[in-house]
Amino acid sequence: MAVEEPDVRPAGDGPLRCRPCPGGPLLVRGAAQVQGDDGTWHDTTRPVTAVCRCGASALRPWCDGTHKVLSQRGVNPIE
């Protein structure tokens, strides 16, 4: 399974800050939109949002913690 590199863009004029977490999601701060698998853009509504990078979340584009299950099985694609 390849690492997903989420497509993120600012939703307005505010600053956008993104930081990858080792073995986990991309943390996104600031008003932002994140692209889903079907190409549609989803608005974040939180002060800080976790965006899936392992590709296995049931809530994509958002993280749901599934990367931890992949890590336990030794198949987490994210370092």
Added chain:
Amino acid sequence: MRLPRARGPLTERLVACLQRPPRSHVALARTDGRDAADDALALWILHELHYRGFEDVDDAWEWAPSLMSMRHHLERELEERLRAEYSRSEGSRSGQAGGDEDVVAVLHQLIEADDGPSLADHLLRDGTTEQACQLLRQRSVYHLKEADPTAWVVPRVVGRAKAALMEIQYDEYGAGHHDRVHQDLFAHGLAAAGLSADYGHYVDEARLPILEQNNALSLFGLQRRLRGAALGHFAAFEATSSLPSRTLARALRRLGLPDEMAAYYDEHVEADAAHEQVALRDVCAVLVADEPHLREDVLFGAWACLELEARTARDLLDHWAAA
């Protein structure tokens, strides 16, 4: 909320005392041996005076000097007991072994080593609707004040740790939307499930491990010197929330509970996936960098969170198995 029913001689004296106007001297000394549930409820009542109080208690009791020595005594007993258990635990040994190791890595090890049973897994596989409702009633003691004990830590940390802590608290309190306040989402879920959404309604049936979970949270939150433990607890709580919340949402739907109740757990799958990262990396790691002497307390708080949840789960699973 009105004062709960007494569970023993200590709470009998305390409840009787609080129904009168505040006085400078009260006879609350414990003379008749120790009863864990009586002690836990007494401390829970004393802490509750600092949250929302009781309809039948004068608000001036909150800081009555005559109550402080009892609160101090009960808090010291709880803290000493938890610290002694922690020092004998596997988690304490691995924390000390990783002396210079990144605190986030040690917290991850503690969390991954947690082998307590899962109430969510049980409810998904074999649980009944009555068991799910009993769990919701037990959880309501904390969830109707969700995030409130951690709010007390905010003035006690600075800079990056404060900003990151507030980022999470802001989300817990609805991020500016009154209909997204997490404690209210839980209340809506309870009401939809036909349960009481009144704050403190189910305290009379709160089991001992539930009272101790609540008391530890309030103890860590109320005492500035325990800010490390409060934030370690907070991080472990957030980091063990997303996956069980997903399972619990599925279990509640399987058992026919209303969508409003399951939606509370849906919200925590997504929210806590982000909160976990922020709490570990931007709150705890930064706090320990700012105040290295708090490292051991951060690990102690995380251990306490995991251990007290494991006790709650074992207690309820044993109770259900015996029924």
